[in-house]
Amino acid sequence: MKKKIFILLSLLAFFSLTLAGCSGSQKSVAQEANTTDTWSHIKKRGRVIIGLDDTFVPMGFREKDGKLVGYDIDLAKAVFKQYGIKADFQPIDWNMKETELRNRTIDLIWNGYTITPARQKQLLFSRPYMANRQVLVTKTAEKITSFKGMAGKTLGVQTSSSGASLLDEHPTMLKNYIKGKTPVLYDSFNNALMDLDANRIQGLLIDSVYAGYYISKEKDPASYHVTAGGFDGEDFAVGMRKGDKTLKKKIDQGLQELANKGELQRINKKWFGNSDNSLIKPENKKKPLD
Template identity: 80%
Template structure:
């Protein structure tokens, strides 16, 4: 009797293990399918595309005081999909989870001042670049900091999962090794970092030049800020999507080119940046 019980328990354990392995295989298969499937036909059929964004990232996508979602990328995405009769819906997401949201198909695109990086290219595909950007150090002029080295033993703020956070780790000798404890303070949004900078809780922040330029320009005292370029290379903003969405990529690339050709891109650029200089939004020209 005892041997039968042992045998039964063993068989049950094997069965559970087999089910577990099968489940893991299924999950892996679903994840692979989600990343390799071409979803353009489904998007076209429902006439709706879901775009994930951080709705605090001025001027790319942010909330006005009345709660309305506006921004450069909002206008650009709407103009792109208008060409195909598709409505662009915008879904605020945790920026730290953006690639996971894309992989799980809760969103179709990441479109919000999203920088092309080697690490991100391993996970997802990108459209053609549509805007030039770089990481800059923003401080208060009263601190007297005008170089990366000037941040020695000072506290630096960075947004979680931003390209700036990645660069800080990739090239520590450039800035990270100077800051207090060689460790930055991480923020969910640049807005919160700016509040701490103004309050003196941090002495600097590594941030996208597109964001900082617009934010500072709209502050009560823009002259109170110091922006230092430093030595980080320039970057490009592009639209992020799953690797399988080759048709979607072609459609977005084609639409961006068409907007550049017919002058609509220049109008959007003029609206948000006060210039129609195409080099800002079309690095290939």
């Protein structure tokens, strides 16, 4: 009996030490992310690893031949080219983006990434570079022209998106109207839009930049209706670990330099035509990059 008790106590001690070790390891990873400045490592390596959802039109997505293109792809490449650094892009599970960043699988989240108070507690953000908002996209035939028009109907939203957060934070605006007060969650907007076309959902809460670009490329743009609703506007920025203050400085300076040279405006026009959502304007006093 004493032998069994001894074995049991030994096992309990082992598991306690293991859990303590895991907890310590998690704290160590978080502490490292909050204190380590990786710019010198990135500069020496000659490349920066950027995490993205490669289905997010037009910020970063795959063409039919599999080539990765998009506004953020062009912008990130242009920023780091100024420092002689290659931008590598790594598709990630968008639901795990902050974990990927914290674990240093990636260096940045740069993919139409919205600044929110909750994210600011975890991450450091670059200066905002583009204005965006969440809009409701429906089929024109449904004759839905307001959030209230979704009463009893099925809404789609991307998992862990800013739209999903807004839906939960302000339930009286839209969530309380929809069927079961619960949206259908999607890993990507592509799948959600296919379900919208097939009438499996009757509405989709989506980024205005994605909605505008997608609808403009459809054969019948008039078959879609966009409702702005009442959600506040939001800004896109680059997300990074809190310790990466030098990296933030380099990105901020790089974005401003692109605006000063007219390169930012060229990229904007390429992807958005005459629609200007950019938040960075040329400066009269130009400063050289550090």
